[in-house]
Amino acid sequence: MFKRLPGDEARNLVSTTPDTAVVFRPAVVSTPAILTIVLLVFRMLAGLVRTIWRHPIACAIPVALGAAWCVYGWPASASLLGTVVLLLISWAFLDRPSFSRLVGYRLLAWWRFVWVYRRHWQPVMTVSGLGRHIRGRDYLPVLGKVTCTSWADQVTVRMLKGQAVKDWTDRLDHLAQGFGATSCRVSLVKAGQLMLTFPRNDPLSQPLPALPVHEEPTVGPVEIGKREDGQPWRLKVHGTHVLVAGATGAGKGSIIWSVIRSLLPAAQAGLVELWAVDPKLMELSYGRDLFGSRYAATPEECVDLLDEAVCVMQKRAARFAGLQRSHTPTIEDPFVLVVVDEVAFLTAYQSDRQLRQRISSALATLTTQGRAVGVGVLAALQDPRKEVMNIRNLFPDKIALRLDESEQVDMVLGDGARDRGALADHISPVPELGAGVGYVRLEASPEPVRVRAAYVTDADIHAMVDAYGPYGQAA
Ligand SMILES: Nc1ncnc2c1ncn2[C@@H]1O[C@H](COP(=O)(O)OP(=O)(O)O)[C@@H](O)[C@H]1O
Ligand SMILES: [Mg+2]
Known part of the structure; x- marks a missing residue:
């Protein structure tokens, strides 16, 4: 109970070895017991006052029960306690x-x-x-x-x-x-x-079904899943560019499709155009009717589509110059979202050097100048290393799904993200547990937030094509 004071250490300083030159013994003043007792009583009182001040209700309950016992006897006290517990239980149920x-x-x-x-x-x-x-x-x-x-x-x-x-x-x-x-x-x-x-528990341990499509057209932050604290996860796509990094099977597709799904009403209203670049011919081909003629799969088609996006962007920039500095989606000037799956197939693994350079420069132009004129890029990538994607820093918003190596986390989310708890390399490779789970940094906060994207199944994509396909084509 009594703390060991530095003076008590004197015995460790005194050496009994014969050849020790200096033997040093500091003066130890022993405190009278009464002083220690007064101090302890004072501390106890201060603690009591602090507890009553901080937890008035928790302190009042035992005091009231004790008082009832003293004044009216124990049955009164017991029935008071019973009533309080009963009230609390019914409150909990109601x-x-x-x-x-x-x-x-x-x-x-x-x-x-x-x-x-x-x-x-x-x-x-x-x-x-x-x-x-x-x-x-x-x-x-x-x-x-x-x-x-x-x-x-x-x-x-x-x-x-x-x-x-x-x-x-x-x-x-x-x-x-x-x-x-x-x-x-x-x-x-x-x-x-x-x-x-x-x-204490993980609200993201179960896969989330695709979210219902809100009929109201919106390009604002779109709801695509759930955050760890149970709040909806809203992703900004208009006025930014988003890079999704994750190993094979990490669930990049669920982010892409959740974004597309939530933008469909706006696409139907003519406020959004969805352009798809699908070099692996796997992910976006499934709903290609949603993109109409704005769908590209071979490298040549991809580069043409990206160049077309650059062209749209430059024409707009010329028109907007000096008139407006930010973009509001209208039917004349809709928000163009260029969705690129497996971007490394075009930038790093593309054998034709000329094509590769054209694609890289188109992507770099879009990501540096597209924001203010309403052209956005949503790209998915497996390997976030610089050799694979040297323009990754041109994407203001990044999402880290399951990654293979711990060093890759900071490459995606920025320095120190993994230290702050973004353990993207620890996400389970079992699809039910970990697919679609990832970390994001929200605006105005350096803290990474754990999220899970809703899973848009093949049947959901079919239903989306049936309901919105013709409008995608018109766009
Ligand atoms: N959000 C998700 N929730 C649950 N399971 C998912 C989710 N996203 C993907 N999956 C499962 O993981 C598998 C791989 O997902 P996919 O999007 O193709 O990965 P990636 O494109 O990152 O390689 C899917 O077939 C599906 O079964
Ligand atoms: Mg994929």
């Missing part, structure tokens, strides 16, 4: 969301704080090397508040003075294993304070 928000998750957070985080804090910090043992004293990062959401525990931590965020991001696995979670994410709240996120 309105689960509000009960969870106001009571359930708070109780769970308290329990997780006491049973998981505070209990294991000292050993996990010491063993993982985040705490320090200096001159007989333990210095540990301070465990702050625990908050529970529907899918994760969020734990705030005050770092030790002199620690860096990197010290923590290097030990994600220690933290996850130490507190019994499958993974851990670290984010900076403010200087010196971190938030650790430990998922």
Whole structure:
């Protein structure tokens, strides 16, 4: 209970070896017991006041029960307790969301704080090397508040003075294993304070069926799946370019088709044109009627289609020059989305050097100048290395699905993404568990967010062609 003070270390300084030259014994002043007791009582009182201040309701309940016992006897107290429990249970049955928000998750957070985080804090910090043992004293990062959401525990931590965020991001696995979670994410709240996120369950473990098509035409951020926190995942496609990187079978097709699906009403209204470049002849050919004449498969056709897109873009740029700086989709000037599957087939694995150069320069022109005039590129790629795709940085938004190597994660999402928890190389290769799962960086936040795209089946694509095919052709 009493802390070991530095003075107690004196015995370690005194050497009994005969040939030691200097024997040093510092003066040890022993504190009178009364002072220690006063200090401990004061600390206890301060702790009590702090607890009452922070958790007034949780403190009031036992006090009220105790008071009822004293004044009216135990049966009154027991029936009061029974009534409270009954009320809470009926609340939980009647309105689960509000009960969870106001009571359930708070109780769970308290329990997780006491049973998981505070209990294991000292050993996990010491063993993982985040705490320090200096001159007989333990210095540990301070465990702050625990908050529970529907899918994760969020734990705030005050770092030790002199620690860096990197010290923590290097030990994600220690933290996850130490507190019994499958993974851990670290984010900076403010200087010196971190938030650790430990998922309790995975809302993305089941494949998501294709989302219903909203009848209202929109090019705004389109809903294509679910985020780890249960919110819809909306992807911006107009006014940006998106690169999807993922190994074979990672589910790149589900992102492409979910985007196409959600843009169909706008395509029907004439506000969007979908152009498809499908060098592998696998993915987009399935719904080629949606693209009409804007579908290319052989390298020659692909380069012609990309050149045509560049042409549309340049004509628009000439018309818009000096008049408008951003694009609003209209029937005269629709948003053109060029979807390119397996872009490396055109840029890296293409044997004809001239074709390869034409394709690379068309893609580079589109991605550097297309944004403001309403021409966007959505490209899918297996291998994000620079040799394969030297213009990957021209895509402002990138999505990392399952990748083969850990170094590839930062190539896609930018430096430090994997350290911050984007473990795209750990996504399961089993399609039911991991296909369509990936990490994105949302605007205005460096933290990667785990997402899963909805799976558009072949039957869904057939239904889309039946419902929207003619309009795709007209576009
Ligand atoms: N979002 C998803 N959810 C569940 N399963 C998926 C999803 N996307 C793809 N799959 C499964 O994974 C397989 C491979 O997907 P595909 O899109 O062809 O991969 P890629 O184009 O990345 O090689 C599909 O046949 C399908 O069974
Ligand atoms: Mg594919």
